[in-house]
Amino acid sequence: MALTFDGLMGDADGALAQALAAGQDYLRRTPQGELLPLVGEIVDTIPAAAWPDKRWFQKSYGRIATDAPEELLAGHGMFYLTEQRQLFLDCTGGHYQMTWGYEHPELTALLLDGIERGIVWDNHSNIPSAPVKRLAGKLIEVMNPGADADALVADGDRLNTVLTGCATGTVACAAAMKIQLLHYAREKSGEGTPVFITLDGNYHGTDLFAQRLRGMWPEYFTGVEFVMVQPNDPDELSAVFAQYGERVAAFWAEPIMMNREAIMVDPEYLHLARRLCDETGALMTLDEIQTGFWFPEVVYAKRLGLTPDFIVLGKGMTAGLHPLSALIYRGKYDLLEQYDAISTNGNAALAAYVALGCIGLIEREAERIEAVGAYYHAAMAALPVEFPELLVEARGAAHMSALKFRDRGDALGFHKAAVARGLWLRAHAYHEGHSTILTKFALPMDEAMGDFTVGAIGELLEARAW
Ligand SMILES: Cc1ncc(COP(=O)(O)O)c(C=O)c1O
Structure with a gap:
């Protein structure tokens, strides 16, 4: 028996399919100028339907049994309709990852083109296909415009290495943290316990080490110390680096703290951190999961005129098609073995193809x-x-x-x-x-x-x- 929407969605009377089609059609054909004045209203020309609810979800994801679910029905551009047919303006790009909104026509065309051409959805990371290799090259080109490839590939001091085999930002952040621990063990273990310095309000992912950086699970970690400083307080930063000196393994920052009230971290503060890292042999990471792919320079570090040792990218890279993240770093810190930091589904060729399109659009516009x-x-x-x-x-x-x-x-x-x-x-x-x-x-x-x-x-x- 063929798989159908009706069968998969339990839509025996076709009401869900009808409501979805009507909602999508409405969003696609109504111009922005007509939609904006209607934001917040119920579009009752779209038929109502009995949508599944969240009764099987975990509590923190809003577990609820209800006759009137209000989640997303259809999205187009920056507008979406809820299942109760209320029109919303999405002021957050999905949740900070739909770089080009819902259903961007060129990216949708590129996705279909990729499928048509036979680009696979995913495959083993030992045999990465052309779009993944091309994406790695593109990210390096963004960071080193005009560089001679032969000279660049041989220069371990430059940002010439990309780990693309990770699906989520958390895994890319974790990869950087592991490299920093390994580097410390090799180069600085005589100094004592390594110290990670972060900004108060940091968010570098959801695994244990990343959560420890923001103060969670203190009882489970030994042999490494964690220090949080207030953003934009250069005196405190200098004092902390002076206190821990060579024991500082790494400094982490988001250039715009989208997980703490959108605090802008002063460029001078980040440049100071760079200098302090150089003086103490600490590794500097810019977490650009939020800022990456949201500015004309593609990567915010370029806007800052700053070269960190690691740049973490994710979220908007594939414009929301598939969670794919990347860690760009100096080749001399290429210390991990293959299975030390990957998501096994992190070689998404189709998503990499769309990521190239996302970067192409940013460059063009x-x-x-x-x-x-x-x-x-x-x-x-x-x-x-x-x-x-x-x-x-x-x-x-x-x-x-x-x-x-x-x-x-x-x-x-x-x-x-x-x-x-x-x-x-x-x-x-x-x-x-x-x-x-x-x-x-x-x-x-x-x-x-x-x-x-x-x-x-x-x-x-x-x-x-x-
Ligand atoms: C700054 C920052 N770092 C890391 C992460 C973790 O990324 P992911 O949720 O893809 O694992 C996020 C997620 O929002 C983030 O905002």
């Missing part, structure tokens, strides 16, 4: 991305001037703009009101002292969409109805 990002951030930055009693400042940069509230209750209240209004954005207000709402618009955003969003946020702030 770099000027427009720069201009729209600057326009949107400037408009967001005007809101704290207009509503000083509610807002402290705008945070982040460009498409990744955020608003810091004075009061945590207001940030949470605003977030609820914004979601009810049809603006899907994020709040960091669940920890003491955190009171920020964040956006990370997909790159097709234009000025009109920026104006609409900032206007709608302004109206919500004005109404203060939470």
Whole structure:
């Protein structure tokens, strides 16, 4: 018996298929200018259907048995419809990974083209196919534009090595951490216990070591020390490096702390960290899981004019097709054996092909991305001037703009009101002292969409109805 949507989805009467088709058709054919004024409304021309609920999910993923699930029905560009047919503007690029929004026409065409040409979905990492090898080369080219390949490949001091065999950012981060431990054991073990320095509010993945970096599981780790510093405090950073000296194994930072209220880490602070790492023989990592593929330079380190020892990339690299991450590093730190750090499904050729398309689009549209990002951030930055009693400042940069509230209750209240209004954005207000709402618009955003969003946020702030 042939596999069908109806059979697989338990859609005997075809209602789900109909609702999905109607929702997708509606989003595809309605121009942005007509959709924007309808954001937040129920589109009742789309038929209702009885969608599966989340009763089998874990509690932290919203386990619930309900007749009216409200998850995503269909998405196109930066808009999506819920199963209850409410129209949303996705101000977060999926969840920070849909670089080009839902169903970008060129990337969708590229995906179908790749399948048609016979590019495989995945395969063993011992036999990586052309798109994966090409992607590795492209990432190195981005970091070393115009370099002579023969000279570059032989120069272990340069960023000339890519680990592409990992699916998620966590695995790429873990690979860097393991290399740093190995390097310490080889070069600095006489110094004593290695120390990892991170920024308070760091998030470098979800496995044990990464979570230890942010303070979890302290009772299970010995033989390694963890020190957190406040971002943008150069005196504290210098003092910590002076205290631990050669024992510092590694320094880690996100250039924009998308996991802590979109704090911008000062470029000078990161350059200071670079110098301190050089002085103490520590390895510097820039975690670009968030910033990578969201700026015209593709990799934010280039915007900073900074060369870390490791750059972690993930999330937006494949524009959301398949979680694929990469670790770019100096060849001299190529210390891991093959199975020391991989995801066994991390050789996704089709995803690598789409990743090349994602980078190609960024390069082609770099000027427009720069201009729209600057326009949107400037408009967001005007809101704290207009509503000083509610807002402290705008945070982040460009498409990744955020608003810091004075009061945590207001940030949470605003977030609820914004979601009810049809603006899907994020709040960091669940920890003491955190009171920020964040956006990370997909790159097709234009000025009109920026104006609409900032206007709608302004109206919500004005109404203060939470
Ligand atoms: C800065 C940063 N590092 C690492 C990770 C982990 O990536 P993944 O969820 O793909 O494992 C994330 C995920 O959001 C992140 O934002």
